[in-house]
Amino acid sequence: MDNLLLILQKTLIYAIPLLIVALGGCFAERSGIINLALEGEMIFGAFIGALCVRMFQGADGYLLAHPQLMFLVALLISGISGAIFSLLLSFASVKLKADQTIAGTALNLLAPAIFVTICLAFFNQEKLVMLDIPKYAIKNSELPFILAIFFDKAYLSTFVCIALFVVLSIWLYKSKVGMHLRACGEHPQAANSVGINVFKMRYLGTTISGFLAGVGGYAFIAASAAGTAESSVGGMGFLALAIMIFGNWNPVGIALGALLFGFLKCVGPLSGQIDFFKNLGLPIYFYNIIPYLIVIIVLIISRKKSGCPKAEGQPYDKGQR
């Protein structure tokens, strides 16, 4: 039971960044922009967040006495910087009608380069270590099993991200603006003909996407990487993109996909600690391959009509109306 609890807790920690970043990808693609720059936005957001936390921790102030508030502020800063970084993508692909894959690829190269350049110039090392490791928001070892998954050894980012996920998913589907945004991804010409500003909606979608990617980036380095920001997030951004496609561009699917993938992904690293897996005697690489393999198999079995937004990746051209 303890093992299962351990796995589930780790799953949550691993799945939360995937979940929130994949929702970010969903927002961008629903508005018609392929956000390949999720990885770069995560790195950039996490970098600025970690930089600010380091500054807060270095100076004596109100935030130093309240680490959880600092965590929240850092999440917000990461999100905003991710959103600002994503403006480069939306400017290129909405205003200048550039190829979105090129712009995304360029931003994925740009973010780590900026990170390492600044880190080397000011800290003389290639990674950014926070002075104090982010702490658990709640630690309570006497809870019953189900509650313990969420409320024992949990980071603040878990709750913030789940709340953001739920609110934004409902907003995307139930609000007027959300529906307008989705219309721009399906048929921008039709959307424009009823008075929706396609450019504005696409800017909005990409910016929210960048915000969520930044939040996810900080959640990742705070919970998974013990407060060390590096010039890569281990392909998390691309994995989130994959999870988004796996979830069929749909928040419910994304949530299921992220949890399934996170669970399978956590079995590998923990297989050495659990007797059941130890007795099987399989190498760790076998467990590492399983999540990717299962995603492919599930995709083959459950192939249904693709929920891919129809106008995804195409610059909006008013003349085509």
Next chain:
Amino acid sequence: MLNKISSFFKKIWSFFKNNNSLLSSIISIGVGLVFGLIIMIIISFFTEDASIFDAFAGVGRLIIGPFSSGSARSLLSNFGDVIFYSVPLIMTGLSVAIAYKTGLFNIGAAGQYVMGTIGCLLVALYLPTTNRFSGILVWLLAFLAGAALGAIWGMIPGILKALFNINEVIICIMTNWIAANICTWLFTNCTSIISKENTKSAFLMKAYAAGNYTPKLGLDKIFNGSYIDMGIFLAIAIAIVIFIILNKTTFGYELKACGSNREASRYAGLNEKKNIILSMAIAGALAGMGACFYYLNSTEFKYSSQYASLPAYGFNGIASAFLANCHPIGIIFSSIFIRWINNGGEFLTGVGFNRYIADIVVAVIIYLAGFTRFVSELIVKYRKRKEKEVSRIDGKVIEYNPVKDGPKQEEPVDEKDKEPNPEAKEEVTSNG
């Protein structure tokens, strides 16, 4: 003779003048370098290691690349290295490009590259070689094995896309990580071929036994002390073959038709499923070959990371492909260019900056390369305005003539318009 030379130069000039995508690439390179300069100036304000003048020197070093190294000897070896390291980049770039022409986004070049690594290293290290001749044979086998494994790995997303209509991007990302894990798994267990220097972070192994390395053709004597071998010639040949396949054969036409409109190509009776699978297989083989060129080198120990990680070549291939607008011949130049700037970046420490500024410059250039369409539109607009001015002057001349001769007088003006004809060119470039 003089006439011929001048007409030759005129031809080149008009090629440059009318090739809007090339012009906009050059513009984006210029802007990227200016951006690098600005960043270096900003950094120079904050650090004591460098002054503003160092920032200008830094940009100079980026531009001249390997020429930043002081002596002629190290210049040659650096130059050789630029060429050597650009070869895998050319191959992964071609891999991304041929898939892109078929309407597929091959983000899996990294995984195919890893599979190529497995194929070529296993064959090259396991098969016995006694002399140079058998070495060449083993080299060939290793090369083919790498290409074949890469092709198989590329075919997986192709087949799943063609038969089950599953998005190739997700399969590529998944197969990437599967490949990385398989590679590490295999090399951890193949203790017989891995030399003693199995460090904590990397396997070190000599990729050659008795001469099963890529032939050097004496290039190592010219570029003394560099890794360079004949891989660059093979890569150029392969790029030309891909260019011919794409532009001069029915198969290439089918691929491009499939890329620009899948439904229409099916309607026209093309087997679009076969084309998707074949295109991905070729893309995979190309990425695998890139790994072969990198690892089957004689000069040094090569390593493959012990952590299941993906090589940067796979993702940089996307960059080099798009910088060249997915043109096979252009990819040769864009790859060498990227490595050139990166090599110049390594000399930035001499003026108080770090080499990652080169990465920023490359990223900005690729970002701007995405604006090809926008910049070409600007160029066309500029030309039109200029032509209008010219024709307005011509028009005044025409007004002085008798009305009846008017049409005759206008003919030469039409011909003049035809020669640059930017609009027609623009259509071609934006489609391609």
